[in-house]
Amino acid sequence: MLKVTNLSIHYRERKVLDNISFDLPARQLIGIIGANGSGKTTLLKGIMGLLPIQAGKVEILGESWERVRDRLAYVPQRNAVDWDFPASVLDVVLMGRLKPRTFFSRYTAEDKRIAQESLEQVQIADLAQRQISKLSGGQQQRVFLARALARKADVYLLDEPFAAVDMATEQTIMELLQTMREVGKSIAVVHHDLNTVTAYFDYVLLLMPDGVLAGKTADIFTPTNLQKAFGGRLGTI
Amino acid sequence: MWLILLAGSLVAVSNALLGCWLVLRKSVLVGDAISHAVLPGIVLAYWITQSRGNTYMLIGASIVGILITWLIELLQSKATMQQDAAIGLSFTFLFALGVVMVAWIGDKVDLDQDCVLYGDLAYIPLDTRPLWQLGGLFVGVCTFLYVAHKGLWVTTFDATYSASIGISTAFWHYALMGAVSFSTVFSFEAVGAVLVVAFLVVPAATAYLLTENLRKMLFLSVIFALLSVFGGYALGVWWNTSLAGSMATVLGVEFMLAFGYLRLTNGQS
Numbered sequence: 001m002l003k004v005t006n007l008s009i010h011y012r013e014r015k016v017l018d019n020i021s022f023d024l025p026a027r028q029l030i031g032i033i034g035a036n037g038s039g040k041t042t043l044l045k046g047i048m049g050l051l052p053i054q055a056g057k058v059e060i061l062g063e064s065w066e067r068v069r070d071r072l073a074y075v076p077q078r079n080a081v082d083w084d085f086p087a088s089v090l091d092v093v094l095m096g097r098l099k100p101r102t103f104f105s106r107y108t109a110e111d112k113r114i115a116q117e118s119l120e121q122v123q124i125a126d127l128a129q130r131q132i133s134k135l136s137g138g139q140q141q142r143v144f145l146a147r148a149l150a151r152k153a154d155v156y157l158l159d160e161p162f163a164a165v166d167m168a169t170e171q172t173i174m175e176l177l178q179t180m181r182e183v184g185k186s187i188a189v190v191h192h193d194l195n196t197v198t199a200y201f202d203y204v205l206l207l208m209p210d211g212v213l214a215g216k217t218a219d220i221f222t223p224t225n226l227q228k229a230f231g232g233r234l235g236t237i
Numbered sequence: 238m239w240l241i242l243l244a245g246s247l248v249a250v251s252n253a254l255l256g257c258w259l260v261l262r263k264s265v266l267v268g269d270a271i272s273h274a275v276l277p278g279i280v281l282a283y284w285i286t287q288s289r290g291n292t293y294m295l296i297g298a299s300i301v302g303i304l305i306t307w308l309i310e311l312l313q314s315k316a317t318m319q320q321d322a323a324i325g326l327s328f329t330f331l332f333a334l335g336v337v338m339v340a341w342i343g344d345k346v347d348l349d350q351d352c353v354l355y356g357d358l359a360y361i362p363l364d365t366r367p368l369w370q371l372g373g374l375f376v377g378v379c380t381f382l383y384v385a386h387k388g389l390w391v392t393t394f395d396a397t398y399s400a401s402i403g404i405s406t407a408f409w410h411y412a413l414m415g416a417v418s419f420s421t422v423f424s425f426e427a428v429g430a431v432l433v434v435a436f437l438v439v440p441a442a443t444a445y446l447l448t449e450n451l452r453k454m455l456f457l458s459v460i461f462a463l464l465s466v467f468g469g470y471a472l473g474v475w476w477n478t479s480l481a482g483s484m485a486t487v488l489g490v491e492f493m494l495a496f497g498y499l500r501l502t503n504g505q506s
Contacts, residue, residue, distance in 0.1 A: 072401070074401040076397045076401075095395070100404060131449040133449050
C-alpha cells in the first residue's frame with residue numbers, strides 16, 4: 001500500500017529521516033511508533049508531499065502521491081490549527097469534500113449529505129452548526145476525523161489522533177478505525193501511547209535512531225527493539 | 238460633503254473587508270508593511286510620470302507591494318529570520334527610502350510629506366477623479382473576496398491540510414497580499430500611507446472581538462468602518478482637523494467601546 005524507498009528528509013542541517021525504506025501492507029491498521037523527535041510527523045508530511053524530500057521515492061497504492069491524492073486523507077495534529085477561527089463544525093467537515101478540480105464550484109447536496117453522515121460516524125451529528133471555538137479537545141479530534149471520512153478515501157494517515165483526548169473519544173475513534181479496516185481501508189496512525197500499541201495495531205512501523213523496522217506487531221514490538229528505539233527514555237511496560 | 242463621505246466609505250469598507258482576512262491569518266503586520274513599503278513605488282511613479290493618480294503609478298506601487306510580501310517570505314525561509322523581524326527590516330527600509338525620495342524630489346513635483354503621510358479627503362470635491370478609482374477599488378475588492386472566499390478560508394484555517402489535498406497555499410497568500418497592495422495604493426491618496434493601516438486593522442479586530450461567525454465578522458467590520466467615516470467626518474469638521482485622522486481616532490474609540498462592552502458582559506455572566 002505504502003512503499004518508501006531510500007527516503008531522506010533533512011530539516012536545515014539536521015537529518016530527520018536518513019535513507020529509510022519500508023513497505024506497508026494494505027487493509028491494515030498500522031501504528032507508527034518512535035521517540036519524540038524521531039521524525040514521525042515529518043514522515044507523514046513527507047509521504048503526503050508536504051515537505052521537500054532530499055532523496056528517495058514514495059509510492060502509495062503503486063503510484064506517486066500526486067496521482068492518488070484524491071484517494072488519500074490526512075489528519076493533521078489537532079493543535080496544528082487555530083480553533084478560535086470563526087467557523088462551524090460543518091464548515092470544517094465540508095473541507096473534506098474539496099478537490100482541486102472542483103474547487104470553485106459550490107458544495108453539492110451530495111457533499112452535504114456525506115459531511116452529515118461523517119459527523120454521525122464520529123457521533124457528533126448534533127454539533128454540526130456549533131462554532132469550533134466551543135468544542136472540547138475530544139470533539140475537535142472527532143471533527144478532524146469526520147473531515148477525513150468525508151473524503152471517502154482509501155488510505156488514511158492520522159497524526160496523533162489520541163493526543164490529549166478523553167477515553168470515550170479514543171474508544172469511539174478506535175472502533176471506527178477498526179470498522180474502516182473491515183471494509184478495506186488502509187490506515188496508518190502516528191501513536192505515542194506504548195501501552196495500547198499491541199491492542200490497537202496489526203502492524204507496526206518503528207522509527208529507530210539508525211533506521212526503521214516494519215512488521216507484524218508481535219514481531220516488532222519487542223522489549224529489545226523498544227529499548228533501541230527509545231533508549232534510556234523508555235519506562236516500564 | 239457627500240462626496241467626501243462616499244470616498245471615505247469606499248476606502249474604509251474595502252480595507253476593512255481585506256483586513257478581516259489579515260486579522261484571521263495573523264498577518265496584520267504584513268498589511269502594515271505593504272502600506273508603508275509602497276511609498277517608494279509611488280514616489281518613483283510620480284517622478285517618472287510627473288502626475289498623480291494614473292494607472293502606471295497604481296500598477297508600479299502594487300508591484301512594490303507584492304515585492305515586499307515576497308521579500309518577507311524570503312527573509313524568513315532563507316535567512317531564517319522570525320516573521321516580525323523580517324517585516325520590520327523590509328518595511329522600515331523601503332518606507333525610509335520613500336521618505337528620503339519625497340524630500341529629494343518633492344520640490345520638483347506636487348507631492349509633500351504631509352500629503353503622503355496623512356492623505357487628504359478634503360480635496361475630493363475639487364477633483365473627483367480619485368472617486369472613480371475608489372469605486373473601482375471597492376468593486377474589485379468585493380469581487381475578489383467573493384471569488385476567493387473558499388480559498389482564503391481553507392488555507393487560512395488549515396494550511397497543511399489544504400496543501401495535502403492539492404490546494405496551493407502560496408497562491409492564496411500572494412493573491413490576498415496582492416489585493417492588499419492594490420487596496421493600499423488606491424487608498425493612499427485619500428487617507429495616506431499611515432492611516433490606511435487603521436482601516437485595515439481596527440474594524441476587523443473590533444468585529445473579531447464580538448463574533449465567532451465569519452460572515453458576521455465581515456458584516457460587522459463594514460459597519461464599524463462606516464461608523465468611523467461618518468463619526469470621523471463630523472469630528473474633523475467640528476475640530477477643523479485632518480479628516481482621515483479623526484476617522485482613525487473614532488475607530489480606536491469603537492474598539493475600546495467594544496472591548497469595554499465585552500468585559501462588562503463577561504463579568505455579568
